[in-house]
Amino acid sequence: xxxxxxxxxxxxxxxxxxxxxxxxxxxxxxxxxxxxxxxxxxxxxxxxxxxxxxxxxxxxxxxxxxxxxxxxxxxxxxxxxxxxxxxxxxxxxxxxxxxxxxxxxxxxxxxxxxxxxxxxxxxxxxxxxxxxxxxxxxxxxxxxxxxxxxxxxxxxxxxxxxxxxxxxxxxxxxxxxxxxxxxxxxxxxxxxxxxxxxxxxxxxxxxxxx
Numbered sequence: 001x002x003x004x005x006x007x008x009x010x011x012x013x014x015x016x017x018x019x020x021x022x023x024x025x026x027x028x029x030x031x032x033x034x035x036x037x038x039x040x041x042x043x044x045x046x047x048x049x050x051x052x053x054x055x056x057x058x059x060x061x062x063x064x065x066x067x068x069x070x071x072x073x074x075x076x077x078x079x080x081x082x083x084x085x086x087x088x089x090x091x092x093x094x095x096x097x098x099x100x101x102x103x104x105x106x107x108x109x110x111x112x113x114x115x116x117x118x119x120x121x122x123x124x125x126x127x128x129x130x131x132x133x134x135x136x137x138x139x140x141x142x143x144x145x146x147x148x149x150x151x152x153x154x155x156x157x158x159x160x161x162x163x164x165x166x167x168x169x170x171x172x173x174x175x176x177x178x179x180x181x182x183x184x185x186x187x188x189x190x191x192x193x194x195x196x197x198x199x200x201x202x203x204x205x206x207x208x209x210x
Contacts, residue, residue: 009087015090028080035080043165057165119146
């Protein structure tokens, strides 16, 4: 099993200065490597269709709207599942979760903790170029939270990985549906619905299944 992870939004709480009101963690899950290879080919073909270099990066926040639609339509019938967590940061009261490192670790950890058996012997690829010490601590933390479902976790450069770009597009699409400003747009999320296995709206007072 291969899992590709990215997030949308930021861990800040200065909403009056531009911090996002929501934070999204998204997982793109493939049961087999050949399924991941199939979607990788679909994305490469789309780059050719759009006149882009194979080294170009699909990044939700930098794409024009029509290309976002093209991307989602190209991958929405592909063999992968989406699990995602949406956090409305305005509803968080824990002081600990308002610290950047704890915030990020906790919510990525939550996605892997509450996978309800959907992850088995997973090899996880996550976007990021953090320092060695952070990577080591984070890997240990998330693998522990997963209850043994993760056998390997590594950080990768999204510019070199189409499937991390897929996770970015998924996270961005979901995030856009939850924004409160004029950029709110549920279209992308609606198009992704066939691929969504679980979309969890976080509630600090509850746990999944309660």
